[in-house]
Amino acid sequence: MAKEVIRVVAAVIEHDGRYLITQRNANAVLPMLWEFPGGRVEPGENESAALLREVRGRIGVEVIVGSKLGEHLHEYTTYQVQLTMYACKLPTEAHPHPVTVADLRWVTSREFLDYDFPPADEKTMSKLLGLVRN
Numbered sequence: 001m002a003k004e005v006i007r008v009v010a011a012v013i014e015h016d017g018r019y020l021i022t023q024r025n026a027n028a029v030l031p032m033l034w035e036f037p038g039g040r041v042e043p044g045e046n047e048s049a050a051l052l053r054e055v056r057g058r059i060g061v062e063v064i065v066g067s068k069l070g071e072h073l074h075e076y077t078t079y080q081v082q083l084t085m086y087a088c089k090l091p092t093e094a095h096p097h098p099v100t101v102a103d104l105r106w107v108t109s110r111e112f113l114d115y116d117f118p119p120a121d122e123k124t125m126s127k128l129l130g131l132v133r134n
Helices: 047-059 109-114 119-129
Strands: 004-015 018-023 038-040 064-075 079-089 103-107
Touching: 004 047, 004 064, 004 119, 018 047, 018 109, 038 047, 047 064, 047 079, 064 119, 079 119, 103 109
Parallel strands: 004 079
Antiparallel strands: 004 018, 004 038, 018 103, 064 079
């Protein structure tokens, strides 16, 4: 029996050497973990449109979607997550704030190791940013 593949997109938003990460709600799947803002791609939707919709829904701002940074297929017990990360920028007047996330923070890549991320995000981040947990 083939596992369901869930397509997920994430925005890697960098500003002055810091990256925007968001915290999942307590009632979400993988509660209270940190991640790059984004979410599920709906059937028939392209990845850029999904990213714009999901980021706006989570942190209340439009992003400028840039190049694809990489993707990773992660096996969970009952499904697979195909996670694709995109470099994104915020328009100068944008002020992200938690809309449907518990919290958000701007952190340096070195500080990523202080936060707990879901396994799929962690694998992709290590690949992209060369970060490895001790």
